[in-house]
Amino acid sequence: MQQTLLLLPGDGIGPEVIAEARRVAEIVAPDLKVEDGLVGGASIDMHGDPLTEETLDRARRASAVLLGAVGGPKWVGAARDKRPEAGLLALRKGLDVFANLRPAYCFPALVEASSLKQSVVEGLDLMIVRELTGGVYFGQPRGIDETAGIRRGYDTAVYTHPEIERVAHVAFEIARGRQGRVCSVEKSNVMESGLFWRQEVTLAHAEMGAGVDLSHMYADACAMELVRAPKQFDVILADNLFGDILSDEAAMLTGSIGMLPSASLGTPGTPGLYEPVHGSAPDIAGQGIANPCAAILSLEMALRWSLGREKAADILFAAVGKALDQGARTRDLGGNLSTREMADAVIAAL
Ligand code: IPM
Numbered sequence: 001m002q003q004t005l006l007l008l009p010g011d012g013i014g015p016e017v018i019a020e021a022r023r024v025a026e027i028v029a030p031d032l033k034v035e036d037g038l039v040g041g042a043s044i045d046m047h048g049d050p051l052t053e054e055t056l057d058r059a060r061r062a063s064a065v066l067l068g069a070v071g072g073p074k075w076v077g078a079a080r081d082k083r084p085e086a087g088l089l090a091l092r093k094g095l096d097v098f099a100n101l102r103p104a105y106c107f108p109a110l111v112e113a114s115s116l117k118q119s120v121v122e123g124l125d126l127m128i129v130r131e132l133t134g135g136v137y138f139g140q141p142r143g144i145d146e147t148a149g150i151r152r153g154y155d156t157a158v159y160t161h162p163e164i165e166r167v168a169h170v171a172f173e174i175a176r177g178r179q180g181r182v183c184s185v186e187k188s189n190v191m192e193s194g195l196f197w198r199q200e201v202t203l204a205h206a207e208m209g210a211g212v213d214l215s216h217m218y219a220d221a222c223a224m225e226l227v228r229a230p231k232q233f234d235v236i237l238a239d240n241l242f243g244d245i246l247s248d249e250a251a252m253l254t255g256s257i258g259m260l261p262s263a264s265l266g267t268p269g270t271p272g273l274y275e276p277v278h279g280s281a282p283d284i285a286g287q288g289i290a291n292p293c294a295a296i297l298s299l300e301m302a303l304r305w306s307l308g309r310e311k312a313a314d315i316l317f318a319a320v321g322k323a324l325d326q327g328a329r330t331r332d333l334g335g336n337l338s339t340r341e342m343a344d345a346v347i348a349a350l
C-alpha cells in the first residue's frame with residue numbers, strides 16, 4: 001500500500017527545517033508519497049484559519065504527519081481561536097494523538113553542549129510520555145470574565161478514567177521496550193485531578209503493567225531531580241501541562257532543544273503526528289541557521305512508529321550520531337553550519 005507523509009511546515013523556522021527533513025525522506029524512504037499543507041500562521045494568512053477542515057482531513061488520511069512549528073509575533077494579538085497554536089491543538093485533538101513521546105537522548109558527541117556537568121548527562125536516555133489531548137489544555141470551563149465586580153481568569157484541569165488509562169498503557173508498553181521503569185508525575189498533594197491521576201495510573205498498572213516497575217513523584221520534585229540526577233529516569237509519565245514543562249527542561253539536558261524530536265500517537269492504525277520539540281524561533285527564522293536535527297529525528301520517529309520502517313529509522317538515527325561525531329554543528333550546538341549544511345552532513349553520513 002502506498003504510504004503518504006503529509007508535511008505541515010508551519011511558521012518561523014518550520015519551513016526551513018522541514019525542507020531538510022524532506023530531502024532526507026527522499027533518500028531513506030524514496031517510495032514514500034510526500035504531500036504539503038498549511039498549518040498555523042501560514043494557514044491563517046492564506047485561509048483565515050489556523051487549521052482548515054480540508055487539511056485536517058488530509059492529515060487523517062495520511063500515514064503520518066510531520067509538522068515544523070507554529071506561531072510568531074505577527075499573530076500574537078489575535079483571538080485565541082485565530083492564533084497559530086490553536087491550529088496545532090486542533091490537529092492534535094482532531095487526530096486524537098493522545099500520547100506524546102518526547103525522548104531526551106544525549107548524543108555522545110554532545111555531552112559538552114549541555115549546561116550541566118558531563119557526568120550528569122553522559123549516557124542520558126529517557127523518554128517523557130506526555131498526555132496530549134486532555135487536562136488543563138482543553139478542560140472546560142475556561143475564560144476571562146468578571147464576577148461581582150472582580151475580574152478573573154480560569155482554566156479547568158480535568159481528566160477522565162479512559163484518558164489516563166490509555167496513556168498509562170502506552171507508557172507501560174514503551175517502558176517494556178526499554179528498562180521497564182515508569183515514574184508517573186502529578187501534584188496529588190494539592191490537586192484533585194492529580195490525586196485522581198495517581199489512583200488511575202496505579203489501577204492501570206495493576207491491570208496492564210506486568211513487567212513494569214511503577215513509581216510516583218510530585219511534578220516539582222521531578223523538575224528538581226531532572227537536573228540533579230536525570231539518569232535515574234527511564235520513562236516519565238506526565239499530564240499535558242507538566243509534560244509540556246518537564247519536556248522543555250529535559251531537552252536542555254541534551255545540549256540543545258534543536259536536537260529533540262517528538263511523536264504523538266493515537267490508537268494503532270491511525271496516523272501519528274511528528275514534530276520537533278522546539279518552537280518557531282522567530283528570532284532566527286529566515287536566516288538558514290536553525291538546527292534541522294529535531295525535524296530529521298522527528299522523521300526518524302515517523303519511520304519507526306507510523307511507517308513500520310524500523311531499519312530505515314535505525315540507519316537515520318545512526319547517521320545523525322555520525323554527523324555529530326564528525327563535528328557537524330549548527331550554532332545552537334556551538335558550531336557555524338547552516339541548516340542546509342547540517343542536513344548535508346547527515347545525508348553524507350547516510
Ligand atoms: C509544545 C508547545 C505547545 C504546547 C504550544 C506551541 C501550543 O509548547 O508542543 O510543547 O504547549 O503543547
Ligand code: MG
Binds near residue numbers: 244245248
Ligand atoms: Mg512546550
